[in-house]
Amino acid sequence: MPELEGYFADLPSNDFNMLFRTLPPPQQGFTDADGNGVCDINPVAARSYFVAAVCGSHFKRLFPQKSLHFCHSSASLHWISQVPESVQQRRSPRVYVSSDCEEAVGAAYLHQFNTDFTAFLNTRAREMVDGGSLLISLVGRNAGTQLTEEQGILGNIAGHLEYAFEELVNEGIVEKEKYKSFYIPWFGPSSEEVESIVKREGLFEIGNMRVLEGIPMHPMTHWKQGKEKIFGRFVAN
Secondary structure (H helix, E strand, O other): OOOEEEEEEEOOOOOHHHHHHOOOOOOOOOEOOOOOEOOOOOHHHOOOEEEEEEEOOOOOOOOOOOOEEEEEEEOOOOEOOOOOHHHHOOOOOOOOOOOOOOHHHHHHHHHHHHHHHHHHHHHHHHHEEEEEEEEEEOOOOOOOOOOOOOOHHHHHHHHHHHHHHHHHHHOOOOOHHHHHOOOOOEOOOOHHHHHHHHHHHOOOOOOOOOOOOOOOOOHHHOOOOOOHHHHHHHHHO
């Protein structure tokens, strides 16, 4: 078996200690420089991969040039680096892009996603070897869906947050102006928007692209019959 080295990358606030504790046990069998076994303690369970952690934003450089063979961005690129400044100034009682937003709000979010995704592609292209593979999974919206229409899972989760905010405002716990100035920095692109940016930059070739629907990616987006009370408690918390 080849020995592989992998890196987990996330913002510095991530609990990497908890992450490492969830990995399979460390390698129990090992060999000397000539490949001869020097420990026969359950060698079948030996782990042939080694991992480390890198802290920082994936919109910036994280690794040396041409050092990565495979990258996987897992459910993260729908988080943009910031709420567009033009949106922050609008003071609209919405925490995300929705049908109640003006078209300019959706356009501002798309522009920010364009900027961030372009930065991501450029940094990964410099870090990856020629012929390397990049796998991206992110939450998006269906083809043809307008920028200001409800954005699937993202809109579902944010809807719960809006109800909570409204209740806090009505009870006088949160000032209404604070609620109006709060936006979540996420954006669900369409497959056409993602494809357009990739082709425009010309750094990667798209080998396969799929839109997967009906996959529960977050417990706040679905519940089972008979579990309504548990679901309600979860959302309330």
